[in-house]
Amino acid sequence: MGWRAVMLQPHNIAHVKSHFNNVNHSQYFKYSHFTTELAFKDVKNCKEFYKFSKLELLELLNRLPSLKKINFGETNYPEEYFEYLLDADMQHINEINTGAKFLNIRSDVVFSVYYKFRNSITVIGLFYDRNAINFDSQQINIINSLTQFKKLTTLILWNNYDTNLTPFQIQDNCSNLTHLGFVSDHPISESATRRVLDNNRRINLNFISSMAYFYLRLPSLSATYTRYLVDYFPNHLKYLTIISHQNILKWFDIVGMELALRLMEKTGRIKETTIAFGEREEY
Numbered sequence: 001m002g003w004r005a006v007m008l009q010p011h012n013i014a015h016v017k018s019h020f021n022n023v024n025h026s027q028y029f030k031y032s033h034f035t036t037e038l039a040f041k042d043v044k045n046c047k048e049f050y051k052f053s054k055l056e057l058l059e060l061l062n063r064l065p066s067l068k069k070i071n072f073g074e075t076n077y078p079e080e081y082f083e084y085l086l087d088a089d090m091q092h093i094n095e096i097n098t099g100a101k102f103l104n105i106r107s108d109v110v111f112s113v114y115y116k117f118r119n120s121i122t123v124i125g126l127f128y129d130r131n132a133i134n135f136d137s138q139q140i141n142i143i144n145s146l147t148q149f150k151k152l153t154t155l156i157l158w159n160n161y162d163t164n165l166t167p168f169q170i171q172d173n174c175s176n177l178t179h180l181g182f183v184s185d186h187p188i189s190e191s192a193t194r195r196v197l198d199n200n201r202r203i204n205l206n207f208i209s210s211m212a213y214f215y216l217r218l219p220s221l222s223a224t225y226t227r228y229l230v231d232y233f234p235n236h237l238k239y240l241t242i243i244s245h246q247n248i249l250k251w252f253d254i255v256g257m258e259l260a261l262r263l264m265e266k267t268g269r270i271k272e273t274t275i276a277f278g279e280r281e282e283y
Helices: 010-020 054-062 078-087 099-104 107-116 132-136 142-148 167-173 190-198 223-231 248-255 257-267
Strands: 005-008 037-041 069-074 095-097 123-128 154-159 179-184 213-218 239-244 272-277
Touching: 005 010, 010 054, 054 078, 069 078, 069 099, 078 107, 095 123, 107 123, 107 132, 107 142, 123 142, 142 167, 167 179, 190 223, 223 248, 223 257, 248 257, 257 272
Parallel strands: 005 037, 037 069, 069 095, 123 154, 154 179, 179 213, 213 239, 239 272
Antiparallel strands: none
């Protein structure tokens, strides 16, 4: 193993496993320090033999001291492999990608792994749901602990737990973000937004200066948050997506035509803007 990017398919995994106890294993892994990206790609109904045990995966990771990215998006064992990382020693890991497989992994396990590598991780995708309570019970609040991720630049957060969570808290805790995705099953509450606007000395209302991409998906877009977007709209944004699962005519009635047009005028200055209204799609 000596490629910068390595893709392990079933036959590759069997080959790697055969070298762990081979007398010539040092030759096989001689150039593994050049590898910075590792991905797994299984086939349907893959036999157990083509799966790494915990000890085998940890042994492999120990052989890859320069590893920066891991992709579990195409493995049949995303939850097991992800949980194995709690015992891994990866000094330079920036990104652990699961693709759509994150749906199969408990959020407390996901965040526990990210938290372990908080000094180097740059990308996080996380469901903030009731399972997160298991992590919070350790007296470490997930949202507040984001301040400890000093190199975090990309955060995609799916919230179906906290009815009062807003992008304000996320931005206030993550000062180096360039990409923020905020997806919530709850609308950004009027009361929470007003509290933030009324106490503007306690939290920075301006968008992070490094922010280039903002993705927002909500059940509805309130008048108060629309007003905030108009008053504090960041000219440095390059990409903006706002998706509201409400009828656009109802939104016009709620915010008024003047405020709606002002938002459109502000967002029209960005390099690429998508604003969509309509019933939520079923996935």
